[in-house]
Amino acid sequence: MANITVHINGVPQTLDVEPRLLLVHLIRENLNLTGTHVGCDTSSCGACTVLMDGRSVKSCTVYAVQANGKEVTTIEGLAHAGQLHPLQEGFKEEHGLQCGFCTPGMIMRCVDLLERNPNPTEEEIRWGISGNLCRCTGYNNIVKAVEYAAQKMQAAEVPAETVA
Amino acid sequence: MIPQAFHYEAPTNLEGAIALLQKYGSDAKIMSGGHSLIPMMKLRLATPEHVIDISGIQGLEYIHEEGGALKIGALTKEVALEESSLINDKYPLIADATKMIADPSVRNLATVGGNLAHGDAANDHPAVMLALRASVVAAGPNGDREIPIDDFFLGFFTTALEADEILTEIRIPIPPAHSGGAYLKMERKVGDYATAATAVQLSLDADGKCAQIGIGLTNVSAAPMRASRSEDLLRGQVLTEELIQEAAKMAAQDCDPNPDLRGSIAYKRSIVKTYTARAIHKALERAGA
Known part of the structure; x- marks a missing residue:
């Protein structure tokens, strides 16, 4: 067993784990955060995507011990004080989901995407989510949802010259 | 699982x-x-x-030119290559290939050293490094040794690394003026291994002849392979359409693909032929020909 401390959604969690425990199972089974899904279990579909130190990773292909000392953010960590994250709001407003299975992973991937590229083109969004599979929507509304969030997040950043 | x-x-x-x-x-x-x-x-x-x-070992993540070589630390993540202006401006072959490796989330963790040390002919960096005539540094109990890439891949998932050695750095000779490179990969979907792929790096002399050329092939042999006969045909020549087609044909003949869900032997040879010719053309264009 290995003793690890992982900061999940800002809260330090110290646990004894088997080294072979996958991060996605730590999240779902040890911590009961079931918003992160297991899809293909082969790092193909992206349903298990979470942020590790701010970057999207497929948690079915990371051992929990690799997250020792790191910050992990799951879909449960995005909304604050009842206020949805702009990406969550975008997926709701633009009908970016049908069955919802891919949605948490899709959103976590897009948090990283918008962090690095706040104003992506449609092509950059499609390229950016190329490792996340959705079998319902045909992706069009997902792209619109990400565009919605990008606009909202940019509008929230008050340009310096307008500050009195 | x-x-x-x-x-x-x-x-x-x-x-x-x-x-x-x-x-x-x-x-x-x-x-x-x-x-x-x-x-x-x-x-x-x-x-x-x-x-x-070894991901917690400091000092093995870097991309810089030094002493006539581009040096890449083994723990450099694929995303760092993707975002590097040095790579994007000066090493189009690496830039092409990196974008085609797996998907963005995988590239956030996957490393260049791991891609090579795994010794898998289906990975993309081996063919790239063959084309660039790179070498790798192996650190062991008796210090470092530099292994030319042609001596590194010994067979199916087998490299020249000893059981007590770790790959720490990749060294790529800085290309001379009038150089260009390209990587073309056929994949069924994002994240899949190549059905087949070709890496080409070439440089032209003052007369516009091909001074040096490297051609590496992905996933069409047990170990990552160099298309040596094609290179020999083109080196020292003005690259006419006829010569390029002949070199591409040789690469298709010399590779040794397995039939699988990605295609038959004949199909994969056909992809190698088409992509090798196209990659040479793209590399030539980038060399300013």
Whole structure:
């Protein structure tokens, strides 16, 4: 067993784990955060995507011990004080989901995407989510949802010259 | 899928990692990003008793030119190559290939060193490094040794790394003026291994002749392979359409693909032929021909 401390959604969690425990199972089974899904279990579909130190990773292909000392953010960590994250709001407003299975992973991937590229083109969004599979929507509304969030997040950043 | 149980160590320096390799020998596997090793462990194709996680070792993540070579630290993540202005401006072959490796989330963890040390002919960097005539640095108990890339891939998932050695750096000769490169990969979907892919790096002399050329092929042989006969045909020549087509045909003849879900032998040879010709054209264009 290995003793690890992982900061999940800002809260330090110290646990004894088997080294072979996958991060996605730590999240779902040890911590009961079931918003992160297991899809293909082969790092193909992206349903298990979470942020590790701010970057999207497929948690079915990371051992929990690799997250020792790191910050992990799951879909449960995005909304604050009842206020949805702009990406969550975008997926709701633009009908970016049908069955919802891919949605948490899709959103976590897009948090990283918008962090690095706040104003992506449609092509950059499609390229950016190329490792996340959705079998319902045909992706069009997902792209619109990400565009919605990008606009909202940019509008929230008050340009310096307008500050009195 | 649950991997077989293993013992995990995360040394914080290279000496510590090498000492662990000396202690455990072939029962140990080195892990950096884990994106080649973990899938194999989940399928139980790999069942190491000890996993030595080197991702916490400082000082092995860098991309810079020094002493006539581009040096890439083995723990450099694919995403760092993708975002590097040096790579994007000056090394189009690497830039092309990196974008085609797996998907963005995998590239956030996967490392260049791991992609090579895994010794998998289906990975993309081996063909790229063959085309660029790179070398790799292996650190072991007796210090470092530099291994030319042509001596590195010995066979199916087999490299020249000894059981107590760790790949620490990749060295690529800085291309002369009038050089260009390109990587063309046929994949069924994002994240898949190549059905076939071709890496080309070439440079032109003052007369516009091909002074040097490297051609590497992905996933069409047991070990990553160089299309030597094609290179020999083109070196020293003005690259006419006829010569390019002949070189592409040779590459298709010389590779040794397996039939699988990605296609038959004939299909894969056909892709090699078409992509080799196209990659040479693209490299020529980028060399300013």
